[in-house]
Amino acid sequence: xxxxxxxxxxRSIHAEELVAELSxxxxxxxxxxxxxxxxxxxxxxxxxAIKPADKSDGPLEIVITVSGPLEKLQVRKKAKKTVIWMNSxxxxxxxxxxxxxxxxxxxxxxxxxETEDLRHRISIKKAIRSVGNSGTVQDVDQFIDALIRxxxxxxxxxxxxxxxxxKDETLFATDVTLPAxxxxxxxxxxxFLIRGRSIIDYFSTxxxxxxxxxxxxxxxxxxxxxxxxxxxxxxxxxxxGWGASAAFRYVRL
Amino acid sequence: MQIYLxxxxxxxxxxxxxxxxxxxGVLSGxxxxxxxxLMTPLLFFIGIPPAVAVGTEANQIVGSSxxxxxxxxxxxxxxxxxxxxLLIGGLCGATIGIQIFALLRELGxxxxxxxxxxxxxLGIIGGLMFLESLRAIIRSKANHxxxxxxxxxxxxxxxxxxxxxxxxxxxxxxxxxxxxFFVGIxxxxxxxxxxxxxxxxxxxxxxxxxxxxVGTSLFQIIFVTAFTTIMHATTNFTVDMALAFxxxxxxxxxxxxxTRIGLKLKAEQLxxxxxxxxIAVCLKIAGDLVLQPSDLxxxxxxxxx
Numbered sequence: 001x002x003x004x005x006x007x008x009x010x011r012s013i014h015a016e017e018l019v020a021e022l023s024x025x026x027x028x029x030x031x032x033x034x035x036x037x038x039x040x041x042x043x044x045x046x047x048x049a050i051k052p053a054d055k056s057d058g059p060l061e062i063v064i065t066v067s068g069p070l071e072k073l074q075v076r077k078k079a080k081k082t083v084i085w086m087n088s089x090x091x092x093x094x095x096x097x098x099x100x101x102x103x104x105x106x107x108x109x110x111x112x113x114e115t116e117d118l119r120h121r122i123s124i125k126k127a128i129r130s131v132g133n134s135g136t137v138q139d140v141d142q143f144i145d146a147l148i149r150x151x152x153x154x155x156x157x158x159x160x161x162x163x164x165x166x167k168d169e170t171l172f173a174t175d176v177t178l179p180a181x182x183x184x185x186x187x188x189x190x191x192f193l194i195r196g197r198s199i200i201d202y203f204s205t206x207x208x209x210x211x212x213x214x215x216x217x218x219x220x221x222x223x224x225x226x227x228x229x230x231x232x233x234x235x236x237x238x239x240x241g242w243g244a245s246a247a248f249r250y251v252r253l
Numbered sequence: 254m255q256i257y258l259x260x261x262x263x264x265x266x267x268x269x270x271x272x273x274x275x276x277x278g279v280l281s282g283x284x285x286x287x288x289x290x291l292m293t294p295l296l297f298f299i300g301i302p303p304a305v306a307v308g309t310e311a312n313q314i315v316g317s318s319x320x321x322x323x324x325x326x327x328x329x330x331x332x333x334x335x336x337x338x339l340l341i342g343g344l345c346g347a348t349i350g351i352q353i354f355a356l357l358r359e360l361g362x363x364x365x366x367x368x369x370x371x372x373x374x375l376g377i378i379g380g381l382m383f384l385e386s387l388r389a390i391i392r393s394k395a396n397h398x399x400x401x402x403x404x405x406x407x408x409x410x411x412x413x414x415x416x417x418x419x420x421x422x423x424x425x426x427x428x429x430x431x432x433x434f435f436v437g438i439x440x441x442x443x444x445x446x447x448x449x450x451x452x453x454x455x456x457x458x459x460x461x462x463x464x465x466x467v468g469t470s471l472f473q474i475i476f477v478t479a480f481t482t483i484m485h486a487t488t489n490f491t492v493d494m495a496l497a498f499x500x501x502x503x504x505x506x507x508x509x510x511x512t513r514i515g516l517k518l519k520a521e522q523l524x525x526x527x528x529x530x531x532i533a534v535c536l537k538i539a540g541d542l543v544l545q546p547s548d549l550x551x552x553x554x555x556x557x558x
Binding site for chain 2: 234
């Protein structure tokens with residue numbers, strides 16, 4: 001594992017500050033890419049020992065979120081029209097993370113206030129933005145829940161409550177598994193330090209996930225010069241077809 | 254061995270793809286069909302996004318039909334002139350098919366369109382083929398002399414007649430243009446070559462001799478699917494080169510095995526087996542449309558409104 005990241009949060013009005021590090025700041029999608037793990041760890045920095053004043057706000061909690069690039073989505077619901085089931089209602093989602101994991105020392109809903117959740121878009125549901133969506137759909141919540149459920153089944157959304165280990169209110173660590181069906185881009189990692197359901201410090205960094213080698217080449221060609229890409233696809237197909245028939249003729253003789 | 258598909262943006266087992274290509278290849282070699290109508294639904298089934306499945310399948314068919322075309326071309330079983338007429342119709346049809354595809358993708362109904370097309374066309378073709386081959390089997394058991402096919406009068410009454418020497422026909426260019434056009438639309442929408450519709454149409458509607466039918470339809474399919482591939486690649490960015498290549502490798506190997514199996518079976522037996530296969534695929538897709546889906550919700554991405 002390559003350790004590259006080192007960063008200090010600088011909001012020092014509080015007595016407790018975050019210091020965090022990632023096991024890697026780059027993930028390469030290669031031809032045989034089959035998912036990857038990111039180990040996130042760090043410590044709470046203090047000028048002195050834990051003061052009773054700090055403790056009076058309640059125990060220290062940590063929430064860590066990993067978010068993939070935002071994308072525009074349509075969530076569709078099927079309904080029966082005479083005999084056939086077809087898509088009838090569509091919810092336009094303005095921006096939903098292509099991947100989202102929220103890990104915490106406890107249950108996310110319990111350790112953070114609604115206000116903080118709304119402001120920082122921490123829980124999965126708050127991370128999905130679908131404002132200004134009143135058109136065809138009334139029960140927006142039902143569609144958002146369906147989106148979360150489908151993406152959880154695809155291992156794209158993870159609620160990792162109770163998965164962050166915290167030792168002596170000082171050392172913390174967690175592991176987030178990235179599945180194989182990843183979209184490339186900048187993945188944002190945020191770490192929140194929480195006492196009494198309020199955020200007292202936070203730290204944010206990015207991991208870049210990119211296709212490399214042949215994957216990079218094919219993807220870029222397909223999007224930047226689609227005509228050449230199409231012609232090349234045909235050329236490869238024709239060569240394979242010709243090669244196969246030539247090979248079998250040779251074998252038979 | 255997992256392989257990450259650059260355009261589908263998912264990781265799939267490479268041997269699964271080679272195996273799928275192989276199985277469909279065996280069947281296509283046995284029955285002399287392209288196999289697109291089997292492969293595209295199978296790709297949906299393993300989770301390839303429908304748009305990528307349709308675009309990529311067109312690319313794969315270019316390769317497999319070229320391989321088949323070469324074999325027929327060497328035996329001089331291709332009516333190039335007829336193929337060109339079918340091709341002109343096919344290119345016009347494919348252009349319109351791509352537009353329909355893009356429009357319905359926007360409306361979120363591309364799934365329904367593709368599945369309905371499958372049910373309708375596979376149902377009709379499978380049903381007709383089943384009845385026809387059943388009759389042929391009964392006839393051969395009863396030892397009757399084969400009834401001579403009657404010529405379709407109205408087709409001979411149409412204007413713009415052209416001589417197709419290889420097929421021994423002197424007919425209007427309109428019916429082959431229409432057949433090509435129709436198959437071109439289906440090729441773009443369904444991700445198939447369209448051989449399973451074109452072959453019966455050429456035999457029963459145009460009255461072409463069976464000998465030149467397969468080679469001529471393959472000739473047309475190469476160009477129409479090549480055109481469809483370019484269109485999907487430039488308008489929808491949904492052609493996955495890596496996926497197509499793996500399916501092709503499995504497919505061409507399977508086709509050689511299938512051809513050998515096919516030689517051991519009688520023509521009527523082959524046709525009845527193929528019709529049962531077509532009907533089975535049709536019923537499976539029809540079931541998906543009529544039965545309540547296990548999940549009413551689905552997620553689409555990347556469309557701008």
